[in-house]
Amino acid sequence: MTTKHFFAALALGCILASCGTEKSEYDRYYEQDYRDSVATAKANEPAPAPAVKAPATAARKPAAEQPKxxxxxxxxxxxxxxxxxxxxxxxxxxxxxxxxxxxxxxxxxxxxxxxxxxxxxxxxxxxxxxxxxxxxxxxxxxxxxxxxxxxxx
Ligand code: HEC
Structure with missing residues (x-):
């Protein structure tokens, strides 16, 4: 086997084994845990306040404050x-x-x-x-x- 073939075989083996789509028990556990925590956080989140749109004239001072x-x-x-x-x-x-x-x-x-x-x-x-x-x-x-x-x- 040449060196090239060796690495090709190694890569293929890797894909077929754990480094591919296959996830370990550990990964699945933490993924589930993360999803659960996100779901709980979402559920506990207060309803988002309606976005207050800054009026287009926000940069301008209200008439009363403008220097006369x-x-x-x-x-x-x-x-x-x-x-x-x-x-x-x-x-x-x-x-x-x-x-x-x-x-x-x-x-x-x-x-x-x-x-x-x-x-x-x-x-x-x-x-x-x-x-x-x-x-x-x-x-x-x-x-x-x-x-x-x-x-x-
Ligand atoms: C048709 C052109 C014209 C108009 C209109 C005009 N001015 Fe003048 N003004 C001049 C000229 C020319 C001088 C310079 C006079 C001089 O050398 O004594 C002058 C000078 C002045 C001076 C300085 C005076 C001094 O003795 O140093 C003031 C203040 C002034 N004008 C204010 C005004 C105001 C306020 C108005 C509007 C109500 C006005 N001008 C309208 C042409 C004009």
């Missing part, structure tokens, strides 16, 4: 200001962040800027004039300026 938009930001968004200004980019007029960095947030600057928004004017940022907003109330212009001045870094 600054009233000045909302007034600006509803006005013509956006045509010439953005928060962080110079358009026709200066970026609000640049304005905020130029002026310290104090009453004097606040009053000056409220006046400028209402009356318009030129010469501070360039020769292009800021148009007047005569219909804007002091209160609304004040909220806008408060918001603009809050954008400093």
């Amino acid at each position: 938009q600054h009233p000045g930001a909302m007034l600006i968004a509803g006005s013509d200001c956006t045509a010439c200004h953005s928060n962080n980019q110079k358009l026709v007029g200066p970026a609000y962040m640049d304005v905020a960095n130029k002026y310290e947030d104090n009453d004097k600057n606040r009053n000056y800027l409220v006046g400028k928004v209402k009356e318009g004017g030129a010469g501070v940022w360039g020769q292009v004039p800021m148009p007047a907003h005569p219909n804007l109330s002091n209160a609304d212009a004040g909220k806008m300026v408060d918001y603009i001045l809050s954008l400093n870094d």
Whole structure:
């Protein structure tokens, strides 16, 4: 018998004997035991709670917790200001962040800027004039300026 044949015979013998489908008493005992324990565990398991589906908006904070938009930001968004200004980019007029960095947030600057928004004017940022907003109330212009001045870094 060659070595090759010897191993082939060995493998065949193995398959026919215990290493094949034939299981030992020991294996069968533990398999049964395992199946029984799974069955008991299943039977004792509390009924699974109905899966709670996370709402699609889970990542978003509920409206009440969301940081309120600054009233000045909302007034600006509803006005013509956006045509010439953005928060962080110079358009026709200066970026609000640049304005905020130029002026310290104090009453004097606040009053000056409220006046400028209402009356318009030129010469501070360039020769292009800021148009007047005569219909804007002091209160609304004040909220806008408060918001603009809050954008400093
Ligand atoms: C037609 C374009 C235009 C519109 C509309 C406009 N602005 Fe301006 N704004 C300018 C320009 C140009 C300047 C720069 C003026 C200057 O150099 O003195 C300016 C300057 C400003 C400044 C800085 C003023 C200073 O003296 O430093 C503030 C604050 C401002 N605008 C707020 C507003 C607000 C708030 C609105 C809306 C109610 C608005 N702007 C609408 C063009 C505009």
